[in-house]
Amino acid sequence: MIKFEHVGLRYGVGPEVLSDVNFSLEPGSFHFLNGPSGAGKTSLMSLMYLGRKSTRGRVTMFGQSINDMPQEGLAKLRQKIGVVFQEFRLLPHLSAFDNVALPLRIIGTPEREIMSNVNELLEWVGLGDYKQSLPLTLSGGQQQRIAVARAVIARPKLLLADEPTGNLDDEMGFRLMNLFEQLNTMGTTIVIATHSQAIMEKFGHPRMMLGHGHLNIEDPKKNWLQRTMDGVF
């Protein structure tokens, strides 16, 4: 699904934010992405949602190498990826409904279908009363829920969520996590960047630990013996 080989990233002439990142994610897997503030989580995400080109190394997504793919190919791939941005990035001119509907409109879904799907999802995230509100008139948590709804509405093959529960209370946080779990059981590959120990412990998926430009994957479900074995072989 996703394969990073010796990937490095720097902004302009600055130092390398990521250096020699190697990992591969299986289709249908579920990972947390963790690391201190400024470690490069958002940067790593931006490589995965095809928002940036790595400055070195090779990125393979959906079995295709990204490094020399033409724009149309990239656009097709992007349509299969849902993203929750850390700063939401809602379109300020569009209502909550139209923001959530956007991915469906881009792939050309009929308007009638959009109506029912978007309305159902907005009800589910508790925003049934705010369909016509503009993002600026919504609270932080309400905006975050719209960002999540927009990311999942088109049922992406890959879901990337950057701190999707930072502005939400634990209850709503767990509710959204359950939504992600459900998508995951239906085949969506998921990577969630989070600082919340509570969420990582409760759901216990493997963790991608980012620090000093390098990435390690830890799986709390594997016991000590297995992890040692992994290290040996």
Next chain:
Amino acid sequence: MIKFEHVGLRYGVGPEVLSDVNFSLEPGSFHFLNGPSGAGKTSLMSLMYLGRKSTRGRVTMFGQSINDMPQEGLAKLRQKIGVVFQEFRLLPHLSAFDNVALPLRIIGTPEREIMSNVNELLEWVGLGDYKQSLPLTLSGGQQQRIAVARAVIARPKLLLADEPTGNLDDEMGFRLMNLFEQLNTMGTTIVIATHSQAIMEKFGHPRMMLGHGHLNIEDPKKNWLQRTMDGVF
């Protein structure tokens, strides 16, 4: 310090977001503000940092009634209040340094003093290497720390922080909370809106619980008996 009497707030012709809020905070107190997403925490904060006028009721700040104060009086009061906005609100055109320096410049602090104070604080929040960076080139957590630094740099009499640790890992979150505690011991009145159970439990300050437009203050330090007595008398 702050006194709200029968305060109500509605946006435009919408329903009342806050209705009949009553409370008063002593100088030097420290409160958490809690409640589900969309309960009106940010709205209540905006009344306290003099960003909005209540649609009914009386707001008293620093012993002065806000309802009919002239603009110059309000500006003077605002200079005594430090705010961490939920969405940071950094000036995108200014470097990290200049963003933090802004409150000092507004009150006319000499440039030399600004230099040393801002640099020291930026080092302390771990952003010594990012003084000249523009906010857009910083990570979510780095931006949040700048917002916090800006709120405390002028040593306000009242500090209002809306979800100041939402994008930070627990370690940095506790570090900032310690900064707030220090300010508090030096006399600053503090209100922090947060969803984090971990932080509220660890620091154990009284909680202002917001729900359905009403506010209740609970103090976990008072034991069951004291609370019952409070109810009786």
Next chain:
Amino acid sequence: MALLAFQHDKKLGVADNSARYDLPLHNSAGSGFLLLLVALMSFLAMMTMTGAFAMHGVTSMWSSGLENQATIEIPARMSDGELRDKNELSALRDKLNGFLADQSYIESYEVMSREAVADLVSPWLGDDVNTAELPLPVLISVKLEDSSADILYRIRQNIRKYADDIRLDTHESWLSDILRLAGSLQFSAVIVTLIIGATTVIAIAGAVRSRMAEFRGDIELLHLMGASSTYISSQFQRHSVILSFKGSIIGIITGALALGLFSILSPSGAESLVPALHLGLFEWIILLLIPVAACLIAHITAKITVLRTLSELPL
């Protein structure tokens, strides 16, 4: 699974580019300014173009109408101060008539009626003079094929045969200056038209671009969601074109009103050297092309801006 009941297998594909307006840009703050700017620029473009047309009209009227024009005068009073006899006057007129008819270098000529001559003379005499009783000269206006000194000399020689006080009046001395003036005015008008045209292009393009800058974030986001560049740019093109169209229509309507007002106010009568501000069909068509041009500029600028914004993205 109730939650996910809304899901179904969607064909992932390119945007269908339907006529729907995803981004309600028209609500945005800068629209009014863009509209006003386009209106003003269209107005100015219209004004200068009209000016250039009018100037062209004046000079062509002068050069064709006056440059080869001359007047032959048989004075009513002879050089000794005696009044000319009426019969002699008409005899002379007939002789000249016959002579002029024969000359190949004369395009046309016309003996002016007594009334026309009286009209010309009356300003010099005051309104209360009865022109019917006045001794009036005979005037013959002549249109020449060409007015070289040669030909004028030949005519002078010939008409002097009939009576030596018959005069040929041409307009060269001052006409050449006037034409020179008109030429440089026309030159200026063309220059100013070009400048205003360029200003209009730059201003519309600049306004569209600076409005687009406002939507940079939206463009990026649509791109990240996998929208094709055609899908993205079509949104913004439609918006800019509609605004510019509205603006330029407002501009040329105002312009037309101003021209109407101007032609009512301006002191140009039938006998004046200044033609009334009458634009032909062709000129009107050119002027009506202004909105088309504005739309085109807006369309192209929006497209280029969106494509450039997209090309500046890191991937």
Next chain:
Amino acid sequence: MALLAFQHDKKLGVADNSARYDLPLHNSAGSGFLLLLVALMSFLAMMTMTGAFAMHGVTSMWSSGLENQATIEIPARMSDGELRDKNELSALRDKLNGFLADQSYIESYEVMSREAVADLVSPWLGDDVNTAELPLPVLISVKLEDSSADILYRIRQNIRKYADDIRLDTHESWLSDILRLAGSLQFSAVIVTLIIGATTVIAIAGAVRSRMAEFRGDIELLHLMGASSTYISSQFQRHSVILSFKGSIIGIITGALALGLFSILSPSGAESLVPALHLGLFEWIILLLIPVAACLIAHITAKITVLRTLSELPL
């Protein structure tokens, strides 16, 4: 307490409004466009104002220089075709001289030299004629105090006493038309100047306003931090004024270059009716006021925009 060592007791007070530039607005994207717009508008304003000045120069030269101008001609050949005797010619000239000297309504007069007359005549004869041997008329150019039909009639009556073929030539017939043309051109120039002036005001104000809209969030934030409205607006005023000043300076320098180029190219000689494009000190001062006006407009617009933004805030 190491952390809080940086703290000290600050006097909370109003901003001291120092000259420091808190907001480096000049780095922002729309600046270039605003600059260009102001430059273009200044250029246009300069062009039309120069046009209006030049037009004023032309008409005043005509009306003062030509309107009261007349020429008295003593033909070299008498009405019977005989050449006039040289002595008779100078006798006539002296008599006229004496007569003209006495008339109070004549401002000045000058008997033209033989060479000047020969120059005037030569174009009609071709260059190869030896004018020294030609019989030339005597021309006296006369400047009148006023040229009413009355006075002209009186002069005509008088000069005819000396010889009845002496003629008085005035320019009324065509001059009135020319002046009418010039008048309506001047009228148009004033109208266009006013329109361009209005456009410039609106465009600069609009550009400043739409740029300010970009900083709405900054204005709000500064307000929430307790900055006084003077503190806030001074930031934006300085920015807008500097940009507009730069823009209008660029505009009028370009304009001056264009005018220089134009006056080199335009076909106006010494004898032409069209005066060379020569602006006086006063005109130059007026033109140099354009940048001042641009700065003023920018200053006022920025101030008003900031204050209005502030007044729209909920508290």
